[in-house]
Amino acid sequence: MKIVCFAWLREKAGVSEDTVSPPDTVNDVRGLVEWLRAKDPGYADAFEDLSLVRIAVNQEYATLDARLAPGDEIAFFPPVTGG
Amino acid sequence: MKIVCFAWLREKAGVSEDTVSPPDTVNDVRGLVEWLRAKDPGYADAFEDLSLVRIAVNQEYATLDARLAPGDEIAFFPPVTGG
Amino acid sequence: MIRVQREDFDVGAELDRLAAGRGSVGGLCAFVGLVRDMSEQRAISVIELEHYPSMTERALERIETQARARWPLDASVVIHRFGRLEPGDRIVLVGTASAHRHAAFEACEFIVDWLKTKAPFWKREHTDAGTRWVEARASDTAALAHWEQGEAAGHDPSNSTRGARKKAAE
Amino acid sequence: MIRVQREDFDVGAELDRLAAGRGSVGGLCAFVGLVRDMSEQRAISVIELEHYPSMTERALERIETQARARWPLDASVVIHRFGRLEPGDRIVLVGTASAHRHAAFEACEFIVDWLKTKAPFWKREHTDAGTRWVEARASDTAALAHWEQGEAAGHDPSNSTRGARKKAAE
Numbered sequence: 001m002k003i004v005c006f007a008w009l010r011e012k013a014g015v016s017e018d019t020v021s022p023p024d025t026v027n028d029v030r031g032l033v034e035w036l037r038a039k040d041p042g043y044a045d046a047f048e049d050l051s052l053v054r055i056a057v058n059q060e061y062a063t064l065d066a067r068l069a070p071g072d073e074i075a076f077f078p079p080v081t082g083g
Numbered sequence: 084m085k086i087v088c089f090a091w092l093r094e095k096a097g098v099s100e101d102t103v104s105p106p107d108t109v110n111d112v113r114g115l116v117e118w119l120r121a122k123d124p125g126y127a128d129a130f131e132d133l134s135l136v137r138i139a140v141n142q143e144y145a146t147l148d149a150r151l152a153p154g155d156e157i158a159f160f161p162p163v164t165g166g
Numbered sequence: 167m168i169r170v171q172r173e174d175f176d177v178g179a180e181l182d183r184l185a186a187g188r189g190s191v192g193g194l195c196a197f198v199g200l201v202r203d204m205s206e207q208r209a210i211s212v213i214e215l216e217h218y219p220s221m222t223e224r225a226l227e228r229i230e231t232q233a234r235a236r237w238p239l240d241a242s243v244v245i246h247r248f249g250r251l252e253p254g255d256r257i258v259l260v261g262t263a264s265a266h267r268h269a270a271f272e273a274c275e276f277i278v279d280w281l282k283t284k285a286p287f288w289k290r291e292h293t294d295a296g297t298r299w300v301e302a303r304a305s306d307t308a309a310l311a312h313w314e315q316g317e318a319a320g321h322d323p324s325n326s327t328r329g330a331r332k333k334a335a336e
Numbered sequence: 337m338i339r340v341q342r343e344d345f346d347v348g349a350e351l352d353r354l355a356a357g358r359g360s361v362g363g364l365c366a367f368v369g370l371v372r373d374m375s376e377q378r379a380i381s382v383i384e385l386e387h388y389p390s391m392t393e394r395a396l397e398r399i400e401t402q403a404r405a406r407w408p409l410d411a412s413v414v415i416h417r418f419g420r421l422e423p424g425d426r427i428v429l430v431g432t433a434s435a436h437r438h439a440a441f442e443a444c445e446f447i448v449d450w451l452k453t454k455a456p457f458w459k460r461e462h463t464d465a466g467t468r469w470v471e472a473r474a475s476d477t478a479a480l481a482h483w484e485q486g487e488a489a490g491h492d493p494s495n496s497t498r499g500a501r502k503k504a505a506e
Contacts, residue, residue, distance in 0.1 A: 006388055007458035008469045056456070059391035075388060075456075079472030082385065082416060082457025083369055083428055083448060089218055090288035091299045139286070142221035158218060158286075162302030165215065165246060165287025166199055166258055166278060178348025181368060189373025189423050195444075196366040197437065198351060203359025253359050267367065267448060268479065274365075275441045309438065 001032070001070065005046065006077035009053065012046035013076070029055055030064040032074060052078055084153065086119070088129065089160035092136065095129035096159070112138055113147040115157060135161055167242070168226045170217065172249040175259055184241045184263040191240050193267035195274040197260045203253035205300075208293035215248045215257070218286035222246070229280045237273040239264050244277060246285065276313050282306040337412070338396045340387065342419040345429055354411045354433040361410050363437035365444040367430045373423035375470075378463035385418045385427070388456035392416070399450045407443040409434050414447060416455065446483050452476040 003018040010016050022035045033050070036043035047053060055062045056075040068074065086101040093099050105118045116133070119126035130136060138145045139158040151157065169175075177198055185191045201213055226244050234242060241263040251257060260277045264270040289300040339345075347368055355361045371383055396414050404412060411433040421427060430447045434440040459470040 004388070006456070007386055007460070056388070056391055059388075059394050061454070073390075075391065077388065077456065078458065078469065080452075080454065080456055081459045081470040081472050082387070082455045083452035083476075087218070089286070090216055090290070139218070139221055142218075142224050144284070156220075158221065160218065160286065161288065161299065163282075163284065163286055164289045164300040164302055165217070165285045166282035166306075176348060177351055178346060181347055181366075185368075185370055185424065191370055192372050193370065193448075194366075194368040196351075196364075196368075197441070198355075198364040198366075199437070200355055200361055200363065202362050202435070254355065265372070267369070268445075271367070271441065271445045275438075278363075278437060 001068065002073040003036070004073065004075045006075070009046045009076050009078055012042060013040075014042040027068055028064070029057065029062060029066045029068060029074065032068060033064065046076065054079060084115070084151065085156040087156060087158045089158065092129045092159050092161055095125060096123075097125040110151055111147070112140065112145060112149045112151065112157065115151060116147065129159065137162060167244070168223055168230060169243075169245045170219070170222050170226065171245065171247060174247070174256060175245045177256070177259060180243055180245065180259060181261055184243055184261050188240045188263065190265050191263040192265050193263070193270050195262050195267070195270035197258075197274055197278045198256055199258040199278075201251050201253050201255045201257060205291050205293060208291075208295050210253055210291050210293055212292045213251050214290045214292075215251060216288045216290070217246075217248045221286045225285055226281075229277055229284070232280075233262070233273045233277050236276070237262075237264065237269040238266060239269065239273055242273065242277070244281070246281065246287065248287065279306070279309040279313060283310045337414070338393055338400060339413075339415045340389070340392050340396065341415065341417060344417070344426055345415045347426070347429060350413055350415065350429060351431055354413055354431050358410045358433065360435050361433040362435050363433070363440050365432050365437070365440035367428075367444055367448050368426055369428040369448075371421050371423050371425045371427060375461050375463060378465050380423050380461050380463055382462045383421050384460045384462075385421060386458045386460070387416075387418045391456045395455050396451075399447055399454070402450075403432070403443045403447050406446070407432075407434065407439040408436060409439065409443055412443065412447070414451070416451065416457065418457065449476070449479040449483060453480045 001020050003020055005013045005015050026032050026035050033047055037047050054077050057066050058073055084103050086103055088096045088098050109115050109118050116130055120130050137160050140149050141156055181194050181196055184194055203210055230242055230244055239262050243261040245259045247257055260274050262270045262274045283306045290297055351364050351366055354364055373380055400412055400414055409432050413431040415429045417427055430444050432440045432444045453476050460467055
């Protein structure tokens, strides 16, 4: 799976792009978040308050409940501020 | 008093600008309209349906009841279609 | 800023001017009215726009003043052409600049709605079937009436489109 | 038409392009977003706009498609810049062309409201007091929610701003 992070989430996680291979038990975004938190203090910091985290799976907005498959691209970012 | 007419009202009245001196009994727009109608078949034609006539006195929208004074500029025109 | 003129105008330059030197402007809204090529299934070759010069500028200035009293605008521009125009030609530009985009949108549409029903201009269309004076549309009068209802509700800028939309949805 | 680019754009030329060859277009509405010079009492020297490239174009295309399904548009354009920008610089252009001016206004504001809350861009401001990521505003989310309420009411374009404004006034 490919992880991408943007804005202050990228800075906190210390990761712009990351390729990870979580165990089979990680089958939704919530599971992935927990697994990343446990694995890496940067992710733990970035995910401290999940109410500030927006998620996209394969470039579409998604929720913590979204199912994941190998090869998916999961993006984490703060609420957007363009326009 | 100065009369100005626009668009098809100008064409029907046959008048673009007109200077008139109605009697003292003509002291509002309604009186002026009646006086012009009686005086001139062009005005009679232009004023055939007053629901289609818009009025301005001294470049401000006004109604048939507006009072008139010597030196006023009274404009008659159809509903506007700019923009 | 108000202009009534025969000549065309440069939309990009006018909008640049609205924002120039005003660092608080976060958004510009603009409306450009164009001459259409058809009218009731007839191809338009040319239109003539007649106006009432001494009343026009006064009327446009008043509506711009009203819009600026009602919405927090940093700047605004209204340019209306008269004379002979061809399909595709620009007729009118309304531009508004504000720190608040919704104010810019509302004020711009308010001014356009007002122009359509109150500014002393009259269009005559030339088609292959002859010429005719364009008739005013009831929908334009209705559009303006909505702003006046908003005004009657107490001149509160927040009590306009978006507020009303929200209330209606509740 | 969608563009995501580092370069500036020419508002006048983009609007001309919207109308070119489309004789039925009676009105264009445009919104131009600009970099402001102040943020919470601090002078901004520069902003950086980060984005998520593979998602951005897809997201913008979707919103343009939605707007064109919801309103009778002849054409539309959305251009959003990224990278390093200075106060006064253009950030975004949304333009809509329609035979009906109210559709042009509504669709344009809908797209802007959507961009503000859904398009994957993030602003970082540089001021004399340091740099900070701009925080999203609740008012932007509320603005978008109004359109979604309108949508829930049945996708009827006439049942939007103006209709709601009327209902609320009654």
